Amino acid sequence: MPRPATLLTGLVVLLALASVLFPFLWIALASLRPPHLVARPDLLWVAPDPANWRAVLFESDVPRYILNSLLVGTVTVAVALLVGAPAAYSLSRWRTGGAGTRFAILAAEMMPPAVVIVPLFLILWHLQLTNSLVAVVLAHLTFVLPVVTWFLVGFVDDLPRELEEQAMIDGHTRFTAFLRVVLPAIRPGIGAAAVFGFVLSWNDMFYALVLTGGASRTLPVAIAGYWTFRGIEMGKMAAAILVAVVPVTLAAFFLQKHLVRGLGGGAVKT
Amino acid sequence: MWRPRLPLRHRMLLPLVGLLAAVLAWPALFALWVSLHDYRLTRLRDVRFVGLDHYRALLFDPVFLNAMANTLHFVLAAVALELLLGLGLALALHRLRTGRHLARALVLVPMFVTPIAVGLMFRFLLNPQLGVVPYLLGRLGITVDWFGPGLALWSLILIDVWQWTPFMVLMLLAGLEALPRAPFEAARVDGASPWRIFTRITLPLLRPVVLVALVIRGLDAFKVFEYVYAITRGGPGDSTETVQFLIYKVGFRFFRMGEASAMAWLLLLVTLALTVLLWHLLRRREA
Numbered sequence: 233m234p235r236p237a238t239l240l241t242g243l244v245v246l247l248a249l250a251s252v253l254f255p256f257l258w259i260a261l262a263s264l265r266p267p268h269l270v271a272r273p274d275l276l277w278v279a280p281d282p283a284n285w286r287a288v289l290f291e292s293d294v295p296r297y298i299l300n301s302l303l304v305g306t307v308t309v310a311v312a313l314l315v316g317a318p319a320a321y322s323l324s325r326w327r328t329g330g331a332g333t334r335f336a337i338l339a340a341e342m343m344p345p346a347v348v349i350v351p352l353f354l355i356l357w358h359l360q361l362t363n364s365l366v367a368v369v370l371a372h373l374t375f376v377l378p379v380v381t382w383f384l385v386g387f388v389d390d391l392p393r394e395l396e397e398q399a400m401i402d403g404h405t406r407f408t409a410f411l412r413v414v415l416p417a418i419r420p421g422i423g424a425a426a427v428f429g430f431v432l433s434w435n436d437m438f439y440a441l442v443l444t445g446g447a448s449r450t451l452p453v454a455i456a457g458y459w460t461f462r463g464i465e466m467g468k469m470a471a472a473i474l475v476a477v478v479p480v481t482l483a484a485f486f487l488q489k490h491l492v493r494g495l496g497g498g499a500v501k502t
Numbered sequence: 503m504w505r506p507r508l509p510l511r512h513r514m515l516l517p518l519v520g521l522l523a524a525v526l527a528w529p530a531l532f533a534l535w536v537s538l539h540d541y542r543l544t545r546l547r548d549v550r551f552v553g554l555d556h557y558r559a560l561l562f563d564p565v566f567l568n569a570m571a572n573t574l575h576f577v578l579a580a581v582a583l584e585l586l587l588g589l590g591l592a593l594a595l596h597r598l599r600t601g602r603h604l605a606r607a608l609v610l611v612p613m614f615v616t617p618i619a620v621g622l623m624f625r626f627l628l629n630p631q632l633g634v635v636p637y638l639l640g641r642l643g644i645t646v647d648w649f650g651p652g653l654a655l656w657s658l659i660l661i662d663v664w665q666w667t668p669f670m671v672l673m674l675l676a677g678l679e680a681l682p683r684a685p686f687e688a689a690r691v692d693g694a695s696p697w698r699i700f701t702r703i704t705l706p707l708l709r710p711v712v713l714v715a716l717v718i719r720g721l722d723a724f725k726v727f728e729y730v731y732a733i734t735r736g737g738p739g740d741s742t743e744t745v746q747f748l749i750y751k752v753g754f755r756f757f758r759m760g761e762a763s764a765m766a767w768l769l770l771l772v773t774l775a776l777t778v779l780l781w782h783l784l785r786r787r788e789a
Binding site: 237238240241242244245248249251252253255256258259262270271273274311314315316318319321322323325326328329333337340342343344345346347348349350351352353354355357370371373374377378381406407410431434435436437438441442451452455456458466469470473476477480481483484485487488491492495 | 510511512515517518519521522525526528529530532533536543590591594595597598605606607608609610611612614615616617618619622623624626627631633634637638664668673676714718722724725727728731732745746749750753754759762763765766767769770773777
């Protein structure tokens, strides 16, 4: 292998890593600065001070917003799996509805949120359900449900049909074979779909911004509330950002292996 | 004994169809109905049918056309840059002998971060007084007004590139790793240059992955909202006002639901048309 090409490869990767990691590093350092020193870019190193973290974790409503986000994500994913898994099986094994159904699910995934936000808001407003977490769960289902189903179709596609056929010879009905044999066999896929669906729900701000307020806000909406750039708020904002980012980043490491298969759905074989 | 009338395959699909109809199809149709009315949250007693008036007005409305132009500019520039950078980075990672998995895992991190956090992070990093980037550039004698009139939209594009190039890397790297070996070995035996191998073998074989990645990313980029909300709120002037942000403003700040719904449907039609166009362009050359 020629040396210059190898050198270039290493350089490109290092540059990419630096530009990815630097913003996180700087935010992490900012969150550990005493409030009056947050807005001093000329100081590279300041002795760590946990004041911002204490304020965010123990003296603010952020824990409540974390709980809201956790609750919304968990319920959304649970419903999506319950409804999506049998549908994915049907779509994969019988091609129910032909290519049209698969396309419709992809189209649903891609629907601009602006199209559904006005009617969702109006419906929930008439039902007096705005400012409640129910509203956010319904809104998040609009994109988590198609994504989870799309993920699972790909994983069922990869499973040999002989698996259920053998189970049916052994006395299972088609449906119990699905429950007892197929679902356990695609457990990694279900895990990946669940984590990815949760991340999408956890990260959404647009729906939550319109549909929640006060105590029902989710974490991203609450973070946006720190946008008033008076120096004193910025260290807290940095800490709150990290609270939202770190769990998802950890989930991402677990996800990667399955993500391409899932996103590609029935379209990309890897 | 009770016998189900529907075959199992339909019964297993039905909950999905029902739920999607309830949370997606019905609201979308309701939005269409609202878009044909003068529907204001402040005047719910007085909702009047206006037919296609909103649509007709929007087609000549400079505010809406400006937002649409900004959005198209944003999507085209961001996705093109992401594809180019993503391809370069995927090729580099693919050649990497040691530490490829760790490097890939770290490079992918931005795509999992909530966009509002990304927006606020960069607002902090690029702020002319408080930000570390202008400070460091200033030491080199360079002053850039990142969110000034000429540059603001490009800064938002840059932020999108930071967050979503990893998605292209993810897809393209997987595509590269799945390529068959035989054509490459044959070409090397025939003495083809690396560039020729890249343009004649690698790129054509990658086309299906590129297509899927472009469609997913392109449609997603149309939804840009958080960076605008976190940083510019559409300014300076209206230079960074995107369709999604305008809909939010008209619908939930001014409560003019009819107009907002009409804009949403126009956005849907534009994205649909572009998707079909892209699909056909890339599919046809494949055949």
